[in-house]
Amino acid sequence: MNKLYIKHSIVPKLRRFSPWIYVNEIDSPKEEFGSGELVAVFSKTDGFLGTAYVNPKCTIFGRILTFGKESIDKAFFAKRIQKAISKRARLLTKTNSVRLIHSEADFLPGLIVDCYGDTLSLQINTSGMEAFREDIIFILKQELNPSWIIEKSDENSRTIEGLELKNGTIFGEPKAQFEIEEGAIKFLIDIQESQKTGFYLDQRRNRAICASYIKPNDKVLDLCCNAGGFGIYALANQAKSCVFVDISEHAITQTQTNLKANKFANYEAYAQDVFAFMKEKKYKDTFDMVIVDPPSFAKTKEQSHGAKKGFKQLLLEATRALKDGGLVAIFSCSFHIAKKELLELAMEVSHDLKVQLVLEEEMMQDSDHPCLINASASFYLNGLLFRVEK
Ligand SMILES: C[S@@+](CC[C@H](N)C(=O)[O-])C[C@H]1O[C@@H](n2cnc3c(N)ncnc32)[C@H](O)[C@@H]1O
Known part of the structure; x- marks a missing residue:
């Protein structure tokens, strides 16, 4: 196995089990390695540190498979x-x-x-x-x-x-649609057509947290709903009605399929851009809960400024659409817009709309998407639930 020498300065990071080696952290010529090659990671001063695979095409040059002495087989x-x-x-x-x-x-x-x-x-x-x-x-x-x-x-x-x-x-055998269960709720999955790896499993716990605040007769707005997860949980918890919005026609068709599977008829569903939708509807003091779960908008640090503007716009519209005492849940699946940034945006919205936002819940991805403390990128999903006092 080829040896990869890393700079002495990153030894402490690897000793803390951080799994990534960036290309500017290596002390060997990167051309010596092939894509996907297994390497023994060494420091000239500290000796063997683990076994990784590498790719010279990538900024993340190496990913550690083990910090111990194990065969990779x-x-x-x-x-x-x-x-x-x-x-x-x-x-x-x-x-x-x-x-x-x-x-x-x-x-x-x-x-x-x-x-x-x-x-x-x-x-x-x-x-x-x-x-x-x-x-x-x-x-x-x-x-x-x-x-x-x-x-x-x-x-x-x-x-x-x-x-x-x-x-x-x-x-x-491929299946066109098949049923999965989250507690008493059924979702149908058309995995070949769906986004990502099939279903937003990471939001399972947050769907339950938000639904636990629902009271009978509550009116709910589920923005960027995908297959309708949050709104369907709310309806299952006695919400009076729910409005679903997603830009994807397929996601809205799937939402309708899921509503039917759970025997809910008290809804409206729109395949529309959420910004255009909110501008057109001009909702004010209408809903008891609004869920805002947009796509990442920011895959890189450079894109985070534009993404923040998008998040602020949605939080502003959602807050305006709430009744006094209503709840807004906002989620970010971008590592670049984390809890701190969401809180800052909420403060700006509070200022602009002259309303108070009281933090009820801090949310994160469900436990089947573990957070590794030494890999900060694994803390990728953040959510805040605010009560709005008008
Ligand atoms: C993170 S997913 C939402 C997951 C969903 N809340 C759930 O629990 O399953 C983001 C969704 O936003 C939708 N989306 C992306 N851009 C949008 C836009 N401009 N307007 C409305 N929906 C959008 C995507 O189609 C996707 O379904």
């Missing part, structure tokens, strides 16, 4: 996958659909696996993980006996890694 991946699955046992008593493997946060960088009943959705994002594709598929079949494995490896990160995009059945 099928048995290594089987052990890591079994451990990730066993950590989800508690959640699997409440739902049949969870994220089973969440990349670095499950010590398997570049690998995402969701299970939806006996269907698995697989995403491989790095050339280092791609090299173990066959082993991973073998282990998943052996451990979980799935009826269908679908691949959704179509994130832009694969292009940066020099990999082609992959999307389609790996094993078993």
